[in-house]
Amino acid sequence: MANQPLPTNHSAHITTLGQLKKSGYKSRTVKAELRENLIRKLRLKEDVFPGIFGYEETVIPELQRAILAGHHINLLGLRGQAKTRIARLLINLLDEYMPVVAGSELNDDPLQPLSVFAKNLIAEHGDDTPVTWMHRDDRYTEKLATPDVSVADLIGDADPIKAATLKLPYSDERVIHFGLIPRAHRGIFVINELPDLQARIQVSLFNILQEGDIQIRGFKVRLPLDIQFVFTANPEDYTNRGSIVTPLKDRIDAQIITHYPKSIEIGKRITKQEARIKDEQRGMVTSNEVIHDLVEQVAVEARGSEFVDAKSGVSARLTISAYEQVIAGAERRALVNGEANTYVRLGDFISAVPAITGKVELVYEGEQEGAGIVAEKLMGKAIRTLFLQYFPDPDKSKKLKNRPSPYKAIQEWFGNGNTLDLLHDASTEDYKKALDQVPGLRDIVTELHPNETSEHTYFLMEFLLHGLSEHSLISRNRLTAGAQFKDLLSSMFTMPTFGEDEDDEDEEEKPRRRR
Numbered sequence: 467m468a469n470q471p472l473p474t475n476h477s478a479h480i481t482t483l484g485q486l487k488k489s490g491y492k493s494r495t496v497k498a499e500l501r502e503n504l505i506r507k508l509r510l511k512e513d514v515f516p517g518i519f520g521y522e523e524t525v526i527p528e529l530q531r532a533i534l535a536g537h538h539i540n541l542l543g544l545r546g547q548a549k550t551r552i553a554r555l556l557i558n559l560l561d562e563y564m565p566v567v568a569g570s571e572l573n574d575d576p577l578q579p580l581s582v583f584a585k586n587l588i589a590e591h592g593d594d595t596p597v598t599w600m601h602r603d604d605r606y607t608e609k610l611a612t613p614d615v616s617v618a619d620l621i622g623d624a625d626p627i628k629a630a631t632l633k634l635p636y637s638d639e640r641v642i643h644f645g646l647i648p649r650a651h652r653g654i655f656v657i658n659e660l661p662d663l664q665a666r667i668q669v670s671l672f673n674i675l676q677e678g679d680i681q682i683r684g685f686k687v688r689l690p691l692d693i694q695f696v697f698t699a700n701p702e703d704y705t706n707r708g709s710i711v712t713p714l715k716d717r718i719d720a721q722i723i724t725h726y727p728k729s730i731e732i733g734k735r736i737t738k739q740e741a742r743i744k745d746e747q748r749g750m751v752t753s754n755e756v757i758h759d760l761v762e763q764v765a766v767e768a769r770g771s772e773f774v775d776a777k778s779g780v781s782a783r784l785t786i787s788a789y790e791q792v793i794a795g796a797e798r799r800a801l802v803n804g805e806a807n808t809y810v811r812l813g814d815f816i817s818a819v820p821a822i823t824g825k826v827e828l829v830y831e832g833e834q835e836g837a838g839i840v841a842e843k844l845m846g847k848a849i850r851t852l853f854l855q856y857f858p859d860p861d862k863s864k865k866l867k868n869r870p871s872p873y874k875a876i877q878e879w880f881g882n883g884n885t886l887d888l889l890h891d892a893s894t895e896d897y898k899k900a901l902d903q904v905p906g907l908r909d910i911v912t913e914l915h916p917n918e919t920s921e922h923t924y925f926l927m928e929f930l931l932h933g934l935s936e937h938s939l940i941s942r943n944r945l946t947a948g949a950q951f952k953d954l955l956s957s958m959f960t961m962p963t964f965g966e967d968e969d970d971e972d973e974e975e976k977p978r979r980r981r
Contacts, residue, residue, distance in 0.1 A: 483576045484593025486565055493577045496560075496652055496694045497536040503559045504533050515555050517739060518548055520732040525552070525724055532720035533559070538675060538695040540660070540710075543724030546781025549698040552724075553608070553656045556696065560602035564652065568596035571644060572651045572689075573605070580651060580689055582639050605653030609646055611663035617670045621645045622682050642682055647674060651691050660697040661709050668714045675717040702777050726769065726779070733762040737785045743793055751796040753810045754922060756852070756929065760815050761789045763848035764822065771847075773832030773840045784825035791818040795890070803893040809921035811897070812928045813890050813948060816845060842944070846936050853933030856926065857914065860937040873939055875906030876931075880940050880953040888928065889948035901927045 480486050494502075507514050508530070515526055529552065532539050541549040567574040567584040574584035576597050588595045609615070617623070625643035628634075634641050647655055657663065674680055680689055697718060699710060715721075727733040737758065768780040795814040800807060822841040826832075832840050858872055871877070880886075888900055901907060901924055911918075911926045918926065931951050935942035941954045 480565070480599075481597055482593060483567075483588065483591075483595040483597055486576055486597055487593070491565065491577070493575050495692050496654070497533075499561055500533050500556065500559045500694060501536060503561070504530060507559070514559070515552060518552060518555070519735045519739075520727045520729075521548075521724070525722055528720070528722045532722065535719070537719030538697075538717070540697040540699060540715075540718045540721045541724055542699050542701060542721055544700060544702065544726070544779030544781075546779065546783050547724040547726060548782075549724055550608075550656070550658055553654075553696045553698065554606065556654055556694070557602050557606050560605055560654070562602055563599040564602070564605065565597050566600045568598045572648055573600060573653065575652065580691075605650075606656070607646055607650040607653060608656040608658065610658045611660055613662065613664060615663060615667055617645075617667060618643075619645055620647050620667065621670055621674075621680050622648060624682070647693065648680060648689060648691060650693055651689075652693075654694045654696060656696045656698070658698045660699045665711050668711045671714060672717060675714070700779075702779070726765075726782070727762075730759060730762045730766065733765065733782070733785060734758045736782055737761065737789050740782070740786045741789045741793075743790065747793050747797050750800055750807050751793050751810060752807065752921065753793065754925065756856075756925070757792060757810050757812075757815060758789070759852055760812075760845075760848050761785050761792065761818075763851055764788060764844050767844045767847040767851070768822075768826050771832075771840070771844060773828055773835060773843070775827040775829050775832075778827035780826055784822060787821035787825065788815075788818045791821040799891050802891050805894060808894060809925060811925060812849075812932055813888055816842075816932075816944075816949065817890055819845070849929070849932050850936035853929070853936065857910070857930060857933060860934065860939050872910055873906075873934060876904055876910075876934065877939055877953075879905050880951065881955075883953070885950055885952040886931070887945065887948060887950050888931075889945075891947065898924055901931075904931070907931070 480489055480491075504514065514530065515521075518526065529539070533556075541552060543549055564573075565576055567576050567579060567587060569587070570579075570581055570584045572581045572584070574580050576584075576588070576595065579585045579588055609620070622642050622645040624641050626641075628641050628643060632640060660668075670681075674691060674693070675695060680691065695718075710718075727736060734755075762785055765780050765782070765785050768774050768784070769776065774780065792810060792814045795817050796808050796810045799805075799814075819838055819841045822844065823837040826837070826840065826844075828835075828837060828840060835843075860871070860873060884903075886900060886904060888897070892900065904927075907927050907930060908923070911923055911930060915923070915926055931940070932942065932949075934940045935951065938954060941952050943950045943952070
């Protein structure tokens with residue numbers, strides 16, 4: 467089947483029906499168009515769904531098979547699994563431009579007119595009927611299913627104002643105001659969160675999916691619509707808010723199940739692609755892979771946490787928002803201290819709690835703990851998990867009788883009554899000066915990671931302290947402005963009461979409450 471001619475410079479040389487016929491243009495359905503363009507891309511080894519990671523062996527092959535089969539598609543998965551993004555990428559499988567009868571609201575094919583308007587126009591002007599060209603971006607329609615969506619919104623209804631203006635009876639098809647679906651004729655129509663659509667509205671989709679026609683009140687109208695339907699749904703919605711009615715499910719040809727990234731590396735690729743880091747932030751803040759790993763590990767810990775509702779899922783938006791806040795926290799610190807640039811710190815990661823609290827659905831036990839406490843625990847578990855990739859296991863070092871623990875000097879320093887405050891807004895000079903106080907801290911890092919830059923060495927020194935606290939070798943108390951490290955045993959006897967003030971690193975007295 468010949469491909470349709472494409473206009474150049476965004477203005478078609480073909481402007482009439484007669485010119486279109488002479489060009490040899492042949493009409494084809496949307497599904498045939500998607501199929502043929504997919505075949506061409508596969509043969510040319512082109513990336514059909516750019517920017518989608520982790521689905522190369524699962525979702526994408528299933529999606530391609532559905533398109534080749536000409537199926538309507540339902541993408542079923544938890545939140546934050548790129549369902550809507552995949553649907554929007556289907557636009558790339560449409561032809562760049564498509565001929566349309568000028569002025570038709572149903573995107574009528576000049577060779578196969580559908581609406582009364584287009585038929586009458588062609589009958590009046592013949593080969594001189596004006597033809598315009600529609601870009602593929604305009605052939606995509608998306609509707610979020612909400613309880614207030616009506617049949618009139620999706621399908622259409624009689625318009626009394628149009629009837630009065632045109633002086634037509636209600637029995638005339640020209641008084642119909644078409645809804646979103648008829649207006650998506652010859653394009654892709656997406657309904658997000660399908661289970662949220664009321665059952666009686668879902669019923670109105672039966673005929674469109676099966677026979678391709680619509681029914682509007684008492685009108686004798688049959689429009690053989692040409693539409694590729696894509697639905698998205700969350701399995702949680704099946705019990706919480708609604709469900710997909712069985713006859714509708716039966717008419718959706720392919721149900722494709724999406725999933726979360728199966729490795730941290732895939733998650734990192736997604737976060738790096740989606741995080742909205744501004745150019746000035748990139749110039750001011752230097753990041754590292756450890757921070758990326760920690761952010762992704764938080765999502766992994768959340769998906770397996772007893773405090774988080776597993777049925778609700780943990781969206782990839784959690785890691786994206788958390789990383790954006792990590793960078794923003796480092797940027798703010800540089801601005802406060804008048805520094806031209808800064809290196810990301812583990813404290814920036816700890817202070818990104820607000821990006822997590824709203825992204826996880828808690829079970830009863832989690833609600834009892836509180837969203838903030840749960841977020842801190844998830845971060846602590848992420849630190850504990852990744853700590854072993856960079857430093858010796860503290861639990862195993864305790865059992866080595868012939869060799870002292872590599873962390874002995876650090877523990878002894880805190881055991882002698884010393885404390886260390888690491889404040890979020892501390893300048894680079896004060897931050898390094900504070901870490902250099904702890905004997906043995908730098909030695910461990912440089913021995914295990916000898917070729918790191920000075921900035922990254924200090925980052926790993928801070929990481930080491932947090933890791934030791936997660937393994938209960940030292941104590942870490944959260945302060946309003948940062949974190950305080952001290953001996954584990956002494957902290958058990960010196961826990962401040964609510965409202966007790968603590969000395970800051972300067973002479974100034976600032977009230978801070980430990981948790």
